[in-house]
Amino acid sequence: MKQLWLTAKLDIVESMRARWFQIYTLVFGGIVALLFLFGLTESRVLGFIGLSRLLVTYIQLTMAILPIFVLITTVRSVAGDREAGVFEYLLSLPVSLAAWFWGKIVGRYIVVFLPVFLAMVAAVLWALVSGIEVPWGMFGYYTGLLAAMAACFLGLGMLISAVARSTDMAQGAAFLTWLTLLLFLDLILLGIMIQGKVAPEVAVGIALANPLQVFRTAALSLFDPQLIVLGPSAFVILDAFGVAGYKLFALAYPTALGLAAAGLGYRLFRRGDLP
């Protein structure tokens, strides 16, 4: 356990000195600042006003940015470290492969999750100071969604890093993964499926296997519990899960997917050449 924490700490320090982390923090801090600046807490949409309006917009933007950011930066730094000889040296020290791999994941998870979470906390603090009502339930669930999202794409990033032998290949694979998930977002998928006369359950099933879609639907469900904007597919989702069940699924499934991907990545890492 000591080795794992040492590795995690090392990864945190390495990441915090990296340019990607500074840009990453700036982007999410900047989003919250801009949302306040543009007076989003005062605007109203679908009956939403105040901090809940800001959080809805923030989570939508985060869903667009975080997956690709986490995927690319993870594979770049892990595959890049391997190429540059960092693995050769650090893995010549007596650290177990499990402690190294999972320590890296823990460290990276902290640096990926904390900036997006702290940006949201900053928004809440500002709301408290300004006397704006804080929707604690929404804040709690969005925190869970962000945590699940970070775990999911970090796990996928580590799997890609374990498979790809060069930074270029790893970046290409990460981009392709993100593009595939994007392609299978509901609107495109459902359109094609309906044209091809595929059963709605199958179409929705494929959409729900896509973590990007899961987050999107979960975020929607907070201000549209009946998922009216999704049209007929909402019936399938709500029939299968119910509102509370779907919210739980949206946290559990991406986390499990990320952990499974990381587990597979660890298996491959352990069995192959390390540097």
Next chain:
Amino acid sequence: MIKFENVAKSFRKQRVLDGISLEIGLGERVALIGSNGAGKTTLIRCLLGEYTHDGRVTVGGRDPRGDRTAILASIGFVPQLPPPLKMPVGQLIGFAADLCGTDPRRILDLAARLGLDTAPILDRQFVRLSGGMKQKLLIAVALGRDARVLVMDEPAANLDPEARKIFFELLAERQEDATMLISSHRLNEVSALVNRVVELDMGRVVLDDRVADDVSLSGLLDCRVLVKRPEPALAKALGTWNFRDLGGGMEWEGEVAGPDRLRFIGMISRYVAVVSDVSLRERA
């Protein structure tokens, strides 16, 4: 101590190690030489348990891949190219010391002996140090623990003559209780450090020879150089070896570490046209 049994390694279809069998005993100092692509780094990585391979590698009878934490705790490694670590020097020392179960002060003391004052650079990123500073620090990390095997890839390449002299002294202190594997693509860089030479070519051992072990790792040679006329380039080169100018750049005096004699002769041979006399005398 170290045993390679029919070790083979291929990358895609290219055979990089082709059935290497070697046995290296305690106290042996082995030069692993060969041109680029001969398989030296791959063999070292197999020894460190970093590569999967055919055949068997054992250190003290144990597999460095399977028992990596126990085995690697007894191996000090200095890579050829320092890794581009962004972590501060202090953290690298702490990290390595924690993992190896050693006192960070041992590493700091060794770095100081090599001429590296770590106090002002503890918060500086490792990657921002000069080549020589990085090398000194990596040597200090490798030697600053109870390693029974020292694996060094061109360890003295970036060191100045004074630091090399101390580095040889440090190796001399460990020569009784450690096995050393020193990799280089030039024999003259390491010949005086070792008592056995193993040459690799195309992934095979093409030479395995014991060499005379007469050169003391901690020995010194008194050296005197006379030149026909003052030559600024030679003066500068001798300056880096800490030679003293005894008279108008015509007569120089200094000391050369025993294992560094070939390197010194190589340097002085570049100025053979202006050198009128050179003497190297082993200090008793």
